[in-house]
Amino acid sequence: MGARAPRLIAEENGVDLQVTLAGPGDRVARIYRELRAAVLDGRLEPGDRVPATRDLARQLGVARGTVTAAYDRLSAEGFLEARTGSGTYVATVSLYDATGDAMGRSTDASGDGRRARPGAVHPLPLWEATAPRPSRRDRPLHDLSLGQPEPALFPLEVWRRLVGAQLRRSRLEESAYSGRGSPRLQREIARFLGLARGVVASGDDVIVTAGAQQAVDLMARVVLAPRAVVAVEDPGYFAVHRLLETHRVALRGVPVDDEGLVVEAIPPETRLVYVTPSHQFPTGVAMSLGRRVALLRWAVEHDALILEDDYDSEFRFGEQPVEPLQSLDRVGRVAYVGTFSKSLLPALRVGYVVPPRSLAAAVREAKRVTTWEGDLTTQGALAEFLAEGHHAAHVRRATRVYRERRDRVLAGLAGCADLLDVVPSVAGLHVCARFRDESVDDREAAARAAARGVRVEALSDHYRRLPPRPGLAIGFGGIGADAVPDAMRRLEAALRGAPGSGTD
Incomplete structure (x- = not known):
């Protein structure tokens, strides 16, 4: 038959419903789906009489058996009910009460007296605000945004071989269900951390996670009650701030100066302090040794936990790595968090946490009840990647490029x-520069740069409550060296107010 949209009429109730059989496909299934949808969204209400199978078949131009088959399926699933000598009616399904109103909800009447479609369930206000994501059309000529390693540097052929080896059935059947991840990867991460970062840990101390974000989430689950006070750097890393807010805690911004987090400004009732001491995000400063010792003492005195996020310090361009807080800790006040997403590929989503031993069992249980072991195929391949020396070789090569x-x-x-002061930094994939003139609107400066085809980030966008000190955060992980001079010329022209566009 050709495309039709005949009227389905439940005469006693005045229902006027369209059923369309246009296009190819199973006609029984089409009739079933359209009637079922009409019941679920309220266009057909409990007690509405539907046409006899003979009448509807005639209206649709199909065999009576086609309609009968659709009605039988709807009846078997409880959407329709046949009444002997009376006809077929819409059943009172669980979505509605006997009056046709949505269960537990008040409803508005439309102009003809029929019930309005029930409203949708809405998220808590906490979840309604989402960060805008730039589309492909928004991509600038030169992208100097933060947190973007170069995918082309990753040794894909080596990785493909290692993943293939993990896909043997014997490997797929291995799972300890410990809540910590692959035991082999735990050992390799502990070895890597000891050699490259100076972190004191054994394989049993390492818990493998789906990136650093999950590591932070697990620690928050274990130590934070609702309304607990959490101190975060201001300016700081909003992705973690947002995550912590979902735990219904009270976030308090703490200022950062040229030595890192200002310890004396931490609220005394703080339960957890989140810091990025090796390469502060976004300013890039390294926390001084004196400030690190002061923070550890503060945590002991106030019975607090320090969450140390060492997110990108593999890439160093000067002195030896600053000693992590975790290696200075002698009383179990530091949880050390890291990730391979910055050093390898963001898509791998493998991170880890080394919690204090007093919290390890609870964190393993939190991991087990949320994601069990995680992706053991990726974890197994990464263990071999580390063991065979590919990670160390990749970091050396990538560091030269960066x-x-x-x-x-x-x-x-x-x-x-004459316009900007560069903040000293010897690690990571971005640098920060502050405007000499503190009256400059750095958001407007970033917008002018974008108009010239260069994406940079305004430092003001990373402040929570403190009066922002204007500046720009400039990433270099995702831009080729040959493109940098043109990007910087365009940025300077934008900052000096020179006319131009992103295509000049």
Whole structure:
């Protein structure tokens, strides 16, 4: 038959419903789906009489058996009920009460007296605000945003071989269900942390997670009650701030200066302090040794936990790594968090946490009840990647590449020395520069740069409550070295107010 949209009429109730059989496909299924949808969304209410199978078949131009089959399925599932000598009616399904109103909800009447469609369930206000995501059309000519390692540097062929080896059936059947992840990967991470970061841990101390974000989430689950006070850096990393807020805690911003988090400004009732001491996000400063010792003492005196996020310090361009808080801790006040998403590929989503031993069992249980072991195939491949030395070799190669990009960014910023002061930083994939004139609107400056085809981030966007000190955060992980000079010329022109566009 051709495309039709005949009227389905339940005469006693005045229902006027369209059923369309246009296009190919199973006609029984089409009739079933349209009537079922009409019942679920309230266009057909409990007690409405539907046409006799003979009448509807005639209206639709199909065999009576086609309609009968659809009615039988709807009746078997409880949407329709046949009444002997009377006809077929819409049943009182669980979504509605006997009056046709949505269960437990008040409803508004439309102009013809029929019930309005029930409203949707809405999220808590906490979840209604979402960060905008730039579309492909919004991509600039030069992307200097933060947290973007270069995917082309990753040794994909090596990774493909290691993943293939993990897909043997014998490997797929291995699972300890410990809540910590692959035991082999735990041992390799502990070895890597001891050699590269100076972290004191055995394999049993390491819990593998789906990126650093899950590591933070697990620690929050274990130690934070609703309304607990959590101190975070201001400016700081909003993705973690947002995560912590979902635990119904009270976030308190603490200022950051050239030595890192200002310890004396931490509220005394704080239960957890979240810090990025090796390469503060977003300013890039390293927390001084004196400030680290002061923070550890503060945590002991106030019975608090320190959450140390060492998110990208594999890439270092100067001195030896600053000693992590975890290696200075002698009383179990530091949970050390890291990730391979920055050093390898964001898509891998493998991280880890080394909690204090007093919390380890609880964190393992929190991991077990949320995601069990996680992706053991990826974890097994990463264990081999570390054991065979590929990770160390990749970091050495990538550091050379990033060093060149960083040097070119710094050279470009030197041309703006009268406008910007570069914040000293010897690690990571971005640098920060503060405006000498603190009255500058850095958001407007970033917008002017975007108009010229260069994406940078305004430092003001990373502040919570403190009066922001204007500046720009400039990433170099995702831009080729050859493109950096043009990007920096465009940025300087934008900051000086020179006319131009993103395509000049």
